[in-house]
Structure formats: C-alpha cells, structure tokens
Amino acid sequence: MDDATMPTGPVLAGVDRGGQEYVVRCAAEQAALHQVPLHLLHVAEPGGTAAAAEEVTAPFERLVRTEFPGVAVTAETAAGRASAVLVERSERASWTVVGHRGSGGFARLPLGSVSWQVATHAAGPVIVVRPGDTPPDPERRVVAGVDVADTSPISSRALDAAFVEAALRGASLELVHGSFHLGETPTGPGMTAPDFQILDEAVRAALREEADKRRDRYPGVPVRLHAERLRAATLLAESSRGAALLVVGSHGRSGLRRLLLGSVSSEVLHTAACPVAIVHSAHPH
Structure with a gap:
C-alpha cells in the first residue's frame, strides 16, 4: 500500500444511535488525511421510517461539515443486518470505520457482534475505535x-x-x-537456555x-x-x-x-x- 497503489474510495463509517461522535470524528480525520470523501452509513431494521433514520445521520453530517469543512460528506440509511451491509459496502471503500460499542452489543466485541464481523470480513482495512481511545492531543x-x-x-x-x-x-x-x-x-535437568x-x-x-x-x-x-x-x-x-x-x-x-x-x-x-x-x-x- 504505497502512495501509488493506495485505494481512493471513500471512507465508510458505520454509525448508530447512542453518541457515536467519536466514530464520526475518527472517520472524518481519516478521510481528510487521505483526501477522499466520507460516507456515513446507518443500517436500520426493516420497517423503520425515513424521518427516524435521518434523526440518526443528520447530526453526524452537521458535525463533519462544521469540524471538517474540507471533507465531502454524504449519508445514507440502508435496511438489513448491520454487519452484512457494512461488509458488502466495504468493497467500495478505502477504509471502513466502526465503533467498539453500540446497540449491537459492541462492549466486549463478542463473536457475532457488528464490529467483530466487520473487522474480520471487510474487503479492505478497518479501524475500530472506542470512546476515549484518542486523547485530545495524541502523540504524533x-x-x-x-x-x-x-x-x-x-x-x-x-x-x-x-x-x-x-x-x-x-x-x-x-x-x-x-x-x-x-x-x-528450560524446564528439566540438563536443559540449557x-x-x-x-x-x-x-x-x-x-x-x-x-x-x-x-x-x-x-x-x-x-x-x-x-x-x-x-x-x-x-x-x-x-x-x-x-x-x-x-x-x-x-x-x-x-x-x-x-x-x-x-x-x-x-x-x-x-x-x-x-x-x-x-x-x-x-x-x-
């Protein structure tokens, strides 16, 4: 993955309800560094309303436009199983960013959780980020x-x-x-380290x-x-x-x-x- 062969697709960020600004900021920073767009994806259970879906993505879009004005951002809500949809969409992304916690049981990343499945099966590189992972002024x-x-x-x-x-x-x-x-x-007589x-x-x-x-x-x-x-x-x-x-x-x-x-x-x-x-x-x- 040198400068000549780095993928140029958007950074894909999986977002959900429940204070995931930390995921969006990490994804936006990655998009800014690589000079690619950011695509926010919320995967909802089938049967949800468009208005309810927009309530999830709209605040994150505003955050990116305010804090990362140089990053082109789009947002989408898709219906389905979150891990499957994110893995499928990762095929068109340069990076996929997911949170460690969320409504899908991310707290300890048990096998079968969204973050675990995406980290294991995504088509490209994945960043997993948790609340408090990144200090306000991390070391370079x-x-x-x-x-x-x-x-x-x-x-x-x-x-x-x-x-x-x-x-x-x-x-x-x-x-x-x-x-x-x-x-x-060494664990036995005559054995030499x-x-x-x-x-x-x-x-x-x-x-x-x-x-x-x-x-x-x-x-x-x-x-x-x-x-x-x-x-x-x-x-x-x-x-x-x-x-x-x-x-x-x-x-x-x-x-x-x-x-x-x-x-x-x-x-x-x-x-x-x-x-x-x-x-x-x-x-x-």
Missing part, C-alpha cells in the same frame, strides 16, 4: 505490530499501511515485536531490514524499533498508550486469514488504548 506516533516470522503479503501490507499512516500524520512510526514462549525456558542475546539481535536485525525496505519511499518518517521478550498483545497494548493509531495484520500464524482474526489482532481490539487499524488483504480497487 503510529505503532505497528510486526511478526518477524510472518513473511506473508498481509504482514507486508500492514507494515506498508503503517508507514503511509505515519507519513500522512507527520508522525513517527514505532515498529513493535513481542515474543515470549514458554518453550524458550537459548542465547537470548543472539535471538534479540536477530529480531532487531529483522525489524531494521523491514524499515530499510521502506526508507526511500518514506524518508520523512522517523522509525523506532521496539522489541521485547513479552507477549505480543501485551507489548502492543502498552505501546498504544498515547499513540494516534495502532496498525496490525488480521491473522496470526495460523493462516485462518478469512475466517478469524489472529489471536494478537483479536486481543488488541480489547486492550489497545488507541484506535486499531486492521489490515488483512489486498484491496479490490
């Missing part, structure tokens, strides 16, 4: 989770997206790798290599490497504090890329202290 820092053992196109695409988001925000980029495996710890210094240096070398691959394309993005022998999801949650955005790929090393989120991506949706961008496949545009 984007965090990217990097699995140095995962060389898949999805992992590479997520890292490309992180560089793009840092460049657009004039932010630094923190490449984070966490690894802690019980198998690394691995040379952690060698392992740690190999991780840092792999992170430097990933950064160097993109340095010419993003010369203005300062990059910091952060590797610790700590659970990846725990380290990412800690690193996300105060950050503008956390970017992760959508599947772990299990390879269930279109069926489940990876275990790390899944956990950080619950624990991250900033909006989480899920990048999981080449965009159809």
Whole structure:
C-alpha cells in the first residue's frame, strides 16, 4: 500500500444511535488525511421510517461539515443486518470505520457482534475505535505490530499501511515485536537456555531490514524499533498508550486469514488504548 497503489474510495463509517461522535470524528480525520470523501452509513431494521433514520445521520453530517469543512460528506440509511451491509459496502471503500460499542452489543466485541464481523470480513482495512481511545492531543506516533516470522503479503501490507499512516500524520512510526514462549525456558535437568542475546539481535536485525525496505519511499518518517521478550498483545497494548493509531495484520500464524482474526489482532481490539487499524488483504480497487 504505497502512495501509488493506495485505494481512493471513500471512507465508510458505520454509525448508530447512542453518541457515536467519536466514530464520526475518527472517520472524518481519516478521510481528510487521505483526501477522499466520507460516507456515513446507518443500517436500520426493516420497517423503520425515513424521518427516524435521518434523526440518526443528520447530526453526524452537521458535525463533519462544521469540524471538517474540507471533507465531502454524504449519508445514507440502508435496511438489513448491520454487519452484512457494512461488509458488502466495504468493497467500495478505502477504509471502513466502526465503533467498539453500540446497540449491537459492541462492549466486549463478542463473536457475532457488528464490529467483530466487520473487522474480520471487510474487503479492505478497518479501524475500530472506542470512546476515549484518542486523547485530545495524541502523540504524533503510529505503532505497528510486526511478526518477524510472518513473511506473508498481509504482514507486508500492514507494515506498508503503517508507514503511509505515519507519513500522512507527520508522525513517527514505532515498529513493535513481542515474543515470549514458554518453550524458550528450560524446564528439566540438563536443559540449557537459548542465547537470548543472539535471538534479540536477530529480531532487531529483522525489524531494521523491514524499515530499510521502506526508507526511500518514506524518508520523512522517523522509525523506532521496539522489541521485547513479552507477549505480543501485551507489548502492543502498552505501546498504544498515547499513540494516534495502532496498525496490525488480521491473522496470526495460523493462516485462518478469512475466517478469524489472529489471536494478537483479536486481543488488541480489547486492550489497545488507541484506535486499531486492521489490515488483512489486498484491496479490490
């Protein structure tokens, strides 16, 4: 996802009743950064009235026009199952933005909730944002989770997206790798611990290599490497504090890329202290 191949469709924001201004602001900021329109989509149960639907979308449209006057905004109400409609519409969007909470049971993102389904199955990248995720003045820092053992196109695409988001925000980029495996710890007589210094240096070398691959394309993005022998999801949650955005790929090393989120991506949706961008496949545009 470099500047030449970035999708140019609108940012799609799923909105509902119940104080989701935080979702709209995040989506509008994303549209402003990428210089694309914003489309607000409210999915209502069949049988609702047009007036009731407009009561949901009209205040959000006014918010965008007031606070983000440079963003072209449209709004729509569609009937159906929210997750299915948002996933279908994501095929024409550059990004899809959804809230962590809402009337669909978003509080803990249980399997089957709207946010979970969209984060898992959307055609392009998704941002999941919760109330209070973004402080009034976040640090100019984007965090990217990097699995140095995962060389898949999805992992590479997520890292490309992180560089793009840092460049657009004039932010630094923190490449984070966490690894802690019980198998690394000797448990029996005569067992010898691995040379952690060698392992740690190999991780840092792999992170430097990933950064160097993109340095010419993003010369203005300062990059910091952060590797610790700590659970990846725990380290990412800690690193996300105060950050503008956390970017992760959508599947772990299990390879269930279109069926489940990876275990790390899944956990950080619950624990991250900033909006989480899920990048999981080449965009159809």
